[in-house]
Amino acid sequence: MSGVGVIANVEPSLTPSRDSARWPTVSAWTILKWAIALCAVVVAIFPIWWMVNVVFAHPGEPVSINPRLYPTSLTAGLEKIRMILAETDYLRAYYTSLAYSLLTIAGVLLIGSMAAFEFALFEFPGKRVMFAVVMVSLMVPTAVTIVPTYLLTAKLGWLNTMQGLVVPGLASAFGLFMLIQFMKSLPREMLEAARLDGATHFQLYLYFALPLSRNALVTLAILTFMRTWGNFTWPLIVAPNPEIYTVGQVVGLFNSPFSHQTVDVVMTANLLAALPPLIFFLIFQRKIVEGIAMSGSKG
Amino acid sequence: MAQLDIVHVSKAFGDAEVLRDINLQISSGEFVVFVGPSGCGKSTLLRIISGLEELSRGEIRLDGQLINGIDPAKRGVAMVFQSYALYPHMTAFDNMGFSLKLARSPKRTIAQKVANAAGILRLEKLLERRPGALSGGQKQRVAIGRAIVREPKVFLFDEPLSNLDAELRVQMRAELTQLHGRLKTTMIYVTHDQVEAMTLADKMVVMNGGVVQQCGRPLEIYDDPDNMFVAGFIGSPRMNFLKAAVIDVAPDNVTVEGPGVGRLTLAFRDFPAGTGQVAIGIRPQRIGLLGAREGAIANRLELSPTLTFAEELGDVTYLHGDLPGGERLVLRTLDGHYSGGRQLTAVADAASILLFDETGRRIRPTI
Numbered sequence: 001m002s003g004v005g006v007i008a009n010v011e012p013s014l015t016p017s018r019d020s021a022r023w024p025t026v027s028a029w030t031i032l033k034w035a036i037a038l039c040a041v042v043v044a045i046f047p048i049w050w051m052v053n054v055v056f057a058h059p060g061e062p063v064s065i066n067p068r069l070y071p072t073s074l075t076a077g078l079e080k081i082r083m084i085l086a087e088t089d090y091l092r093a094y095y096t097s098l099a100y101s102l103l104t105i106a107g108v109l110l111i112g113s114m115a116a117f118e119f120a121l122f123e124f125p126g127k128r129v130m131f132a133v134v135m136v137s138l139m140v141p142t143a144v145t146i147v148p149t150y151l152l153t154a155k156l157g158w159l160n161t162m163q164g165l166v167v168p169g170l171a172s173a174f175g176l177f178m179l180i181q182f183m184k185s186l187p188r189e190m191l192e193a194a195r196l197d198g199a200t201h202f203q204l205y206l207y208f209a210l211p212l213s214r215n216a217l218v219t220l221a222i223l224t225f226m227r228t229w230g231n232f233t234w235p236l237i238v239a240p241n242p243e244i245y246t247v248g249q250v251v252g253l254f255n256s257p258f259s260h261q262t263v264d265v266v267m268t269a270n271l272l273a274a275l276p277p278l279i280f281f282l283i284f285q286r287k288i289v290e291g292i293a294m295s296g297s298k299g
Numbered sequence: 300m301a302q303l304d305i306v307h308v309s310k311a312f313g314d315a316e317v318l319r320d321i322n323l324q325i326s327s328g329e330f331v332v333f334v335g336p337s338g339c340g341k342s343t344l345l346r347i348i349s350g351l352e353e354l355s356r357g358e359i360r361l362d363g364q365l366i367n368g369i370d371p372a373k374r375g376v377a378m379v380f381q382s383y384a385l386y387p388h389m390t391a392f393d394n395m396g397f398s399l400k401l402a403r404s405p406k407r408t409i410a411q412k413v414a415n416a417a418g419i420l421r422l423e424k425l426l427e428r429r430p431g432a433l434s435g436g437q438k439q440r441v442a443i444g445r446a447i448v449r450e451p452k453v454f455l456f457d458e459p460l461s462n463l464d465a466e467l468r469v470q471m472r473a474e475l476t477q478l479h480g481r482l483k484t485t486m487i488y489v490t491h492d493q494v495e496a497m498t499l500a501d502k503m504v505v506m507n508g509g510v511v512q513q514c515g516r517p518l519e520i521y522d523d524p525d526n527m528f529v530a531g532f533i534g535s536p537r538m539n540f541l542k543a544a545v546i547d548v549a550p551d552n553v554t555v556e557g558p559g560v561g562r563l564t565l566a567f568r569d570f571p572a573g574t575g576q577v578a579i580g581i582r583p584q585r586i587g588l589l590g591a592r593e594g595a596i597a598n599r600l601e602l603s604p605t606l607t608f609a610e611e612l613g614d615v616t617y618l619h620g621d622l623p624g625g626e627r628l629v630l631r632t633l634d635g636h637y638s639g640g641r642q643l644t645a646v647a648d649a650a651s652i653l654l655f656d657e658t659g660r661r662i663r664p665t666i
Contacts, residue, residue, distance in 0.1 A: 192351050193384035197398035197449070198372035207397075211388045 048274070054267040055080060080268040089242065090269065093250040100165050100235070100246060101228040105221045107170035113217065116179030117209045121191065131180075138173045142233075150237050160241040168238075169228065175220045182216035183209060215287075222284050229277050247273045301362045301375070301452035301485050302327045303348070308357030310343055310509075317343050318509045321357070325487065325502070330479050332488045334496035335506035336532070341489045342457055344506075348487065349378050349455050361452060372398075377446035378455040381462065383438045385430040385445075392426040395444045416444040419481065420474075436467050443478070456488040460495065472498055493533050497521065505529050527659035530580050536617055536629050539586070540655075541579045548572060553654075555579070558624025563600060565649055568664045577662065580653040583617060586630035589644040598649040604628045609637040618643060 053070060056077030061068055071077065085091045118124065119131055149168050158164030186209065194204055210217070232248040239245065245253075254261055254269040261269075303325040310318040318340045325331050333341035346352035348359060350371030359366050366374045385394050393400075395416060396409040404412075417423050420440040430438055439459055446454055456475075460468045476499060479486055490496055496503050497517045505512045505520060505528075513525040517533075524530035530538045543557030553570040555577055556562045563579075586602070604620025616637045620628050630645045654662040 187382065187384065189380045189382050189384040190386065193378070193380060193445075194386070194397075195351065196349065196371050196376070196378055197445075198401040203401065208386065 048278070051267050051271050051274070054264050055271050057264070059262055059264045077268070080265060081272065084265065084268055084272065088250075089245065090247075090250055090272065092243075093245045093247045094272075096162075096244055097229060097247040099162060100231075101225050103162065103166045104169050104228045105224045107166060108172045108175050108224050109217055109221060111170055112172055112175040112179050112220065113210060113213065114205065115176055116183050116213075117205050119176070120180045120183035121186065121188070121209070134173050134176060138177070146233070146237065153238055158238070160239050160244050162244070164238045165235055165244075165246075168234070169231075172220075172224070175224065178220060179213065179216055182213055186212055219287050222280065222287055225280060226277055303453060303485060303487075304358075304360040304363075305344075305348070306358045306360065308344070308347065308359065309355050310340070310347060310352070311355045316509060318347075318354075321511055323504060323511065323514065325485060328483045328485055330476075330486045330488065330499060330501045331504060332490060332496040332500035332502070333504045333506060334490055334493055334500075334532075335512075337491055339506040340509040341491075341504075341506050345378075345455050345457055345487060345489045348453070349376050350374050351378075375452040376455055377449045377451035377453075378457065379439075379442045379446050379459045381458040383430070383442040383459075383462075385438055385441055387430050390427050390429055391422060391433065391441045391444075394430070394441055395426075395448050397445070398449050412448045412450075413444070416447040419447065419478070420444050435463050436471060439463065439471060440474075447482070452485065454482075454484055454486040456486065458490055459488075460490075461492075468495070475499060494535065497533070503533075505532060507532070524653070525661050527578060527580070527655045527661075530653060530655070530661070534582055534584075536583050538580045538582050538653075539628050541581070541622070541626055541628070543577050543579055545570075545574055545577060559622035559626040559628070560600065560602065563649070565652060565654070566598070566664075567654070570664070571656075571662065574656055574662065576657050578655040578659075580655060581647050581651060583629040583631045585651040586628070586645050586647040588618075588630070588632050588639075589646050600647045600649050600652065602628060602645040602647070604630075604643050604645060606637075606641045606643055611636045620645075 049069075053068065056071035056074055057068060058073050058076050061072055119127065153159065153164045153168060156164075158167070191204055191208060194208055199207060230248065231246070232252065235246040235249055236252070239249070251269050251273045253259060254266045259266065303323075305321055305323040305325075308318060308321040309316065321340075321344060323331075333344060335341050343352060347354045350366070350369065354367065361375060385391075386397065389397065392413055395413045399409045399412060413426070414423075417426055420443060422437070422440055422444055425433060425437055425441070430441070433441065442459070460471050463471060472495060475488075488495075488499060500517050502514065503517050503520055504514045507528050513520055513529045520529060521533050524533065527540065531540065541557055541559045543555035543560055543563070545553060546556050546562070547554040548570050551566060551568055552564050553567045554562065554564045557579070560579060581600075589601070602622060604618075604622050606618055606620045608619040610617040610619070613635050614633075616632045616634055618630050618632065618637060620630075620643055622628050628645065630643075656662050
C-alpha cells in the first residue's frame with residue numbers, strides 16, 4: 001500500500017485545521033461582556049483619576065480648550081499640597097483623624113476581643129440574652145440612636161473632646177459578632193491543656209485567644225479604620241470646635257459654597273483625605289475581602 | 300509516684316448518668332488502662348481525675364489527700380490529649396516549657412527541664428520547630444514532653460495514639476512502655492482499642508455504660524472474663540456466643556442443648572440450680588477445622604457451620620459461618636488461605652468453653 005493511499009483514507013475530522021489553531025473564535029457575547037466590564041472600570045476609576053489629574057496640573061488646564069486627561073505638572077500638584085498643609089489647619093485635622101482612628105481601633109479590639117472570648121468559649125448566666133440584645137442592636141439604624149448618644153455625650157461634658165469622638169464607637173456589635181465566630185473555632189482541648197499548665201483566665205485570653213485570633217483582629221482593625229476615617233456625621237455633631245476638626249470636617253469646609261477656594265485646591269483637599277484609605281485598601285484588600293466574607297459565612 | 304483512690308464516684312449531665320459508683324484503687328507506679336466502647340465514660344472519668352470536669356458524687360484521693368475541689372494545675376497531674384493540643388503559635392521548646400514559664404521558673408531551670416524531657420523523647424533537634432512543621436508522631440512526643448516537664452505524680456493519656464497510622468501506633472506503644480519503665484510514674488491511659496489496652500496495661504479497667512465491668516491484669520481478663528460484655532469486647536475477633544437451654548444438672552456436669560451446638564455435656568462442678576438458659580462462649584482461636592485438630596482433643600465439641608465469608612490474612616484465616624438455627628460462628632485456621640468447600644466441620648476443646656447466665660454474668664465452677 002502506498003503512503004499517498006494511506007493519507008487519503010484518514011477521516012477529515014482527525015486532520016487539525018491550521019487556521020483554527022492560530023485564530024481562536026471570539027463571540028459577540030465575549031466582546032459585549034468585556035465592553036460592559038471596561039465601562040464599569042472606567043466609571044469606578046475615573047473620579048479618582050480625574051482628582052489626580054486636576055491636582056497635578058496647572059489650574060484650569062484639565063478643562064481648558066485643549067483639555068488633558070493625564071497629569072501635566074507634578075510641581076504644581078506638590079505646591080498645592082504644600083500650601084494646604086502649611087497654610088491651613090489640614091495637618092492638625094490629619095492628626096486628629098489619625099488619633100481618632102487609632103484610639104477607636106485599639107478600643108474596639110480590646111473590648112471586642114475580651115467580650116468575644118467570654119461569649120465564644122464560656123458559659124455564664126444571661127449569656128444568650130446579652131448576645132441577643134447585642135445582635136438586635138445591629139438592626140437599629142444610626143439615625144435612631146445618634147441624638148440620644150449626642151445628649152449623653154454632652155451631659156458627660158465630652159463635647160469637643162477626643163473621648164467624645166472615640167468612646168461612643170468602641171462597642172462594635174459587628175466586631176463582636178465577627179470575633180465570636182472566629183474564636184468559636186479555637187480548639188477547646190488547647191485551652192484545657194493551658195488550664196492544666198496553670199494558665200489563669202486572663203492568661204488564657206492573653207496567651208491563646210489573642211495570638212490565635214490575629215487574623216480576625218487585623219481584619220477588624222482594617223474595617224474599623226475604614227469606618228472611622230470616613231466618618232463625617234458623628235465628628236460634625238460632637239466636635240463643632242475647629243480645634244478638633246477631623247479630615248472629613250475640614251474637607252467639608254473646602255467643599256462648601258463659601259470656601260472661596262478654586263476647584264484645584266478643593267480637589268487637592270479631597271485627594272489628601274482619600275489617600276490613606278486608598279493606600280490602606282491597596283495593601284490590605286485581600287484581608288478586607290476575607291473579613292467581609294468571614295463575618296457573613298463563618299458558622 | 301502516687302496512689303490514686305477513686306471512691307464512689309458518679310457523674311451526671313442533667314438526667315443522664317454517665318458514671319455510676321466507680322470504685323478503683325490505682326497503685327503507685329502502675330500503668331492502668333481504661334478501655335471500653337465510645338460513650339462508656341472512660342474519658343469522663345479521666346477528665347474528673349484531671350479536674351477538667353467536676354464529679355457529681357464521690358471522692359478522688361491522691362496519696363491520701365482529697366483533690367476534689369483542687370484546681371487542675373495544682374493536682375499534680377499532667378494530661379496528654381488525643382489531638383495533642385499543642386500551642387500552634389509557640390515552638391516545641393515553648394510548648395514544653397510553658398507551664399514553667401507561667402510558674403515564673405528561672406529561664407535556666409526551664410531550659411534544663413525541657414532539655415531533659417527532649418533527651419528522653421529524642422526531640423533535641425526539633426525544639427525550634429512549631430507544631431505545624433512536625434509530623435504526627437513528633438507532635439505526640441512534644442505533647443508527652445510537655446507533660447514530663449511538669450513532673451506530675453500521675454500521667455493521664457486520653458487516647459493519644461488515635462490520630463496516628465497503624466505502624467506509628469505500634470512504634471509509639473513501645474515508646475510509651477519504655478517511658479513508663481524509665482519514669483516509673485503512675486500512668487492512666489484511656490483507649491477504645493483493646494489491643495492497645497492488652498499490650499500496655501499492668502492493670503485493665505473495662506468499662507461499659509458508666510460502670511466498671513471488670514478490673515484486673517490483661518490476661519486474667521482475657522482468660523477469665525466476668526461477664527459477656529467483657530468476654531466479647533476483649534479479644535479479636537469477638538468471642539462466639541451460642542444459645543443453649545439447660546437440660547440436666549448433675550453434681551459434676553451439666554447438659555445443655557441448643558440449635559447450633561446440639562446436645563452437649565460439660566464437666567462443671569456445682570452448676571447453679573434454676574438456670575434455664577445459658578450462653579456458651581468460645582473464642583475463635585479455640586475452634587479449628589476438623590482435619591487440623593482431629594485426635595488432639597479428648598472432650599470436644601463438634602459444630603457444622605456453613606461458610607459465608609473467609610477472612611484471609613496471610614498467616615491465619617478466620618472463617619465466618621452460619622450454624623443451624625441461624626447463629627453466627629467464627630473459627631480460625633492457621634493456613635493463610637482457605638480453598639475448601641462451604642460445609643465446614645469445626646472442632647473445639649470443651650475445656651475452653653465459658654458459660655454465661657441469662658443476665659450475661661459468668662457462671663464459674665467451684666474449685
